[in-house]
Amino acid sequence: MIQVFTFYLFATLLIASGAFTIFSRNPVHSVLWLILAFFNAAGLMVLVGAEFIAMLLVIVYVGAVAVLFLFVVMMLDIDFAELRAGFMKNVPLGILLAIIFVCELIFGIGAYRAGKIELADAPVNPAREGASNIEAVGELLYTKYIFLFETAGIILLVAMVGAIVLTNRKRAGVRPQKVADQVARRPEDATRNMQPEVGKGVEL
Amino acid sequence: MSVGNSLYLVAPEIILGASGLLLLLIGAWGGFKSSRLVSILAVAALFAASAVAFEFLTNPSFADGGDAFFGQYRVDKFSALTKLLIYISAIVSIIIAPRFFENAGSRRTSAMRPEYPVLILFASVGMGMMVSAVDLMTLYIGLELNSLAAYVLASFLRNDERSAEAGLKYFVLGALASGILLFGMSLLYGFTGTTSFNGINQAFEGGLSTGALFGLIFVLAGMAFKISAVPFHMWTPDVYEGAPTPVTTFFATAPKVAALALTMRLAIEAFGSQVAAWQQIIIFIALASIVVGAAGAIGQTNIKRLLAYSSINNVGFILIGLAAANQAGASAMLVYLMIYVAMTLGSFVAVLDLRDADGNQVEEISSLAGLSKSRPALAAAMAIFMFSLAGIPPLFGFWGKFLVFEAAVKADLILLAALGIAASVIGAFYYLKVIKVMYFDEPADVVVKSDSKSHAIIIALCALFVSPLGYLLIPVLGNIADQAAAALFWAF
Numbered sequence: 001m002i003q004v005f006t007f008y009l010f011a012t013l014l015i016a017s018g019a020f021t022i023f024s025r026n027p028v029h030s031v032l033w034l035i036l037a038f039f040n041a042a043g044l045m046v047l048v049g050a051e052f053i054a055m056l057l058v059i060v061y062v063g064a065v066a067v068l069f070l071f072v073v074m075m076l077d078i079d080f081a082e083l084r085a086g087f088m089k090n091v092p093l094g095i096l097l098a099i100i101f102v103c104e105l106i107f108g109i110g111a112y113r114a115g116k117i118e119l120a121d122a123p124v125n126p127a128r129e130g131a132s133n134i135e136a137v138g139e140l141l142y143t144k145y146i147f148l149f150e151t152a153g154i155i156l157l158v159a160m161v162g163a164i165v166l167t168n169r170k171r172a173g174v175r176p177q178k179v180a181d182q183v184a185r186r187p188e189d190a191t192r193n194m195q196p197e198v199g200k201g202v203e204l
Numbered sequence: 205m206s207v208g209n210s211l212y213l214v215a216p217e218i219i220l221g222a223s224g225l226l227l228l229l230i231g232a233w234g235g236f237k238s239s240r241l242v243s244i245l246a247v248a249a250l251f252a253a254s255a256v257a258f259e260f261l262t263n264p265s266f267a268d269g270g271d272a273f274f275g276q277y278r279v280d281k282f283s284a285l286t287k288l289l290i291y292i293s294a295i296v297s298i299i300i301a302p303r304f305f306e307n308a309g310s311r312r313t314s315a316m317r318p319e320y321p322v323l324i325l326f327a328s329v330g331m332g333m334m335v336s337a338v339d340l341m342t343l344y345i346g347l348e349l350n351s352l353a354a355y356v357l358a359s360f361l362r363n364d365e366r367s368a369e370a371g372l373k374y375f376v377l378g379a380l381a382s383g384i385l386l387f388g389m390s391l392l393y394g395f396t397g398t399t400s401f402n403g404i405n406q407a408f409e410g411g412l413s414t415g416a417l418f419g420l421i422f423v424l425a426g427m428a429f430k431i432s433a434v435p436f437h438m439w440t441p442d443v444y445e446g447a448p449t450p451v452t453t454f455f456a457t458a459p460k461v462a463a464l465a466l467t468m469r470l471a472i473e474a475f476g477s478q479v480a481a482w483q484q485i486i487i488f489i490a491l492a493s494i495v496v497g498a499a500g501a502i503g504q505t506n507i508k509r510l511l512a513y514s515s516i517n518n519v520g521f522i523l524i525g526l527a528a529a530n531q532a533g534a535s536a537m538l539v540y541l542m543i544y545v546a547m548t549l550g551s552f553v554a555v556l557d558l559r560d561a562d563g564n565q566v567e568e569i570s571s572l573a574g575l576s577k578s579r580p581a582l583a584a585a586m587a588i589f590m591f592s593l594a595g596i597p598p599l600f601g602f603w604g605k606f607l608v609f610e611a612a613v614k615a616d617l618i619l620l621a622a623l624g625i626a627a628s629v630i631g632a633f634y635y636l637k638v639i640k641v642m643y644f645d646e647p648a649d650v651v652v653k654s655d656s657k658s659h660a661i662i663i664a665l666c667a668l669f670v671s672p673l674g675y676l677l678i679p680v681l682g683n684i685a686d687q688a689a690a691a692l693f694w695a696f
Contacts, residue, residue, distance in 0.1 A: 117415065118413065119394050119395060119397075119415075120394065120395055120396050120397030120398075120407065121397055122397065123397045123398060144273070144274050145273075145276075145341075146273070147210070147214060147272070147273045147276065147277065147342075148273075148276065148341055148342060148345050150221075151217075151221075151329070151330075151333065151345050151346070151349060152345060154221060154224075154326060154329065154349060155345065155348055155349050155352055157225075157228075157326075158323065158326050158349065158352050158353050158356070159352055161228065161319055161322065161323065161356070162323070162352065162353075162355065162356035165317065165319045165323075165356060165360070165362075166356065166359060166362050166371075
């Protein structure tokens with residue numbers, strides 16, 4: 001009973017936040033609605049027993065992708081009024097695309113009903129019997145596929161090195177803080193005690 | 205198969221990967237000044253990895269090879285031989301780099317940075333995985349590691365417009381090719397239920413479904429991009445011209461050896477039971493590469509572009525050996541690859557040695573006029589490389605061509621061999637044009653003397669290898685290549 005209730009709760013919220021993502025006028029709100037949609041989708045994944053995918057959704061999509069969207073939307077100075085001005089001009093194209101997608105959906109469902117393609121038999125499941133998804137993925141990654149997993153790490157490192165090599169440079173004309181110098185400066189180097197006489201200014 | 209044994213078999217990759225990480229730290233703390241130290245240590249690491257590969261190649265206890273990590277990675281004579289070629293090319297690319305980048309930087313600062321040798325090391329790890337891959341996942345990860353490092357290297361001179369353009373072009377087209385390859389691999393996995401080459405081969409024995417055929421074609425298309433075979437060669441001249449010359453030297457040798465070796469292993473070990481399905485594709489891309497490589501080079505005025513077309517042309521000749529689809533063809537390909545690496549390294553280092561009085565690189569062919577008067581030794585070496593690339597008999601380049609054509613004729617591909625020989629005559633034209641400019645044109649007096657000992661030594665060694673003296677090595681090279689090719693045909 002509780003499962004059915006949670007399913008409808010998550011599903012309703014997912015569709016609602018998806019709709020708000022599209023209809024909200026403020027792009028920042030759109031991204032926030034998108035994040036809510038991701039969380040609800042993750043809830044649905046937990047319900048069907050795919051807890052690993054649920055965690056991926058939250059960590060990767062919310063933690064990285066959506067935050068990146070948010071940064072882009074907030075950093076870039078996009079004139080949304082101008083973007084909306086071209087709306088009517090592009091409506092025919094949009095409708096055409098929508099029709100194509102609907103046709104593809106109908107074809108896809110029809111083909112699915114007609115029977116599946118002759119694929120190979122599903123390979124033997126290499127995971128340990130009775131392991132949860134996360135345990136199975138972890139065990140395989142760190143035993144059977146350790147070599148590939150570590151090399152994938154090196155690929156990411158190379159990408160990082162590449163980004164730094166190609167963009168990092170010494171910038172001229174910047175005044176960075178010299179923390180050590182600032183801390184080492186004593187009051188007597190920077191201040192003087194003055195005894196100004198009445199009616200006269202201070203000589204600097 | 206214990207983990208310890210697996211780790212021992214991947215020793216070349218571990219040596220290179222670990223020293224890459226260590227050198228990255230040295231570079232991060234030492235800054236630009238540590239470039240020299242990092243380069244020397246990187247060369248030492250590559251020599252250590254070569255020693256391990258040499259051990260795998262010659263030690264009789266590895267005669268049957270071995271699989272590491274549950275059949276994802278194989279050590280055999282084929283992988284050991286190609287790894288040696290790759291590491292030698294990488295060593296040369298590191299040795300020739302500092303001189304080039306010192307002149308290429310702005311007046312005060314050198315453009316040589318410690319990341320250059322580190323990226324070459326990581327690329328070598330990727331290439332080592334490519335030639336040892338017996339699983340689609342190893343293949344893809346190795347290929348991506350190599351490609352990603354290559355994209356960065358292509359635009360290493362980031363202030364140079366041509367270099368940045370080369371990197372961007374290579375990145376966009378390379379990503380597209382990776383996508384095609386990955387799509388093909390997913391189709392293969394779906395229709396055979398396995399990612400291991402052996403498993404795919406067994407699944408193909410029962411016949412080839414349409415979906416699997418599409419997968420095979422997509423995978424071969426992705427590989428054709430990496431070896432710059434003809435329908436997918438468009439990036440090659442631009443990238444070779446724009447990339448810094450040491451990087452071009454690297455691109456024309458090591459990744460090409462790795463991708464060709466990977467194509468051989470895929471075609472023979474994974475698709476070996478359906479030769480008819482891929483043989484016609486290979487025949488087509490071989491012929492098309494030979495013709496386009498020869499015809500496209502004729503109008504070129506930049507020597508690096510000319511050498512790029514020459515490498516397309518040579519890949520076509522090498523693929524003729526694969527079209528034969530037998531052990532003799534594979535052995536011929538390996539001999540050709542060894543000679544090709546020597547010719548290409550030599551000719552690119554010779555190009556690197558061409559500088560004008562201001563220290564700028566000379567790349568125009570017309571500026572080579574009268575090189576025989578101002579730099580007789582360099583002109584002679586260049587002439588040897590050009591004659592050898594053209595496959596003119598007394599030089600060693602002829603032997604490689606002879607072997608692949610012999611293999612093709614024995615496999616009853618007489619028409620292919622005849623067309624290839626005819627097209628190689630077209631190719632000879634532009635090689636001879638370079639020699640004519642150097643020896644018979646009015647001196648242009650652009651190129652000045654060079655005082656680089658390392659260039660001179662590398663050029664001399666390569667020239668000696670491809671000179672008629674190289675024929676003395678035929679028994680040794682032929683024997684190694686036969687054994688390596690036999691390792692590839694273990695299933696037959």
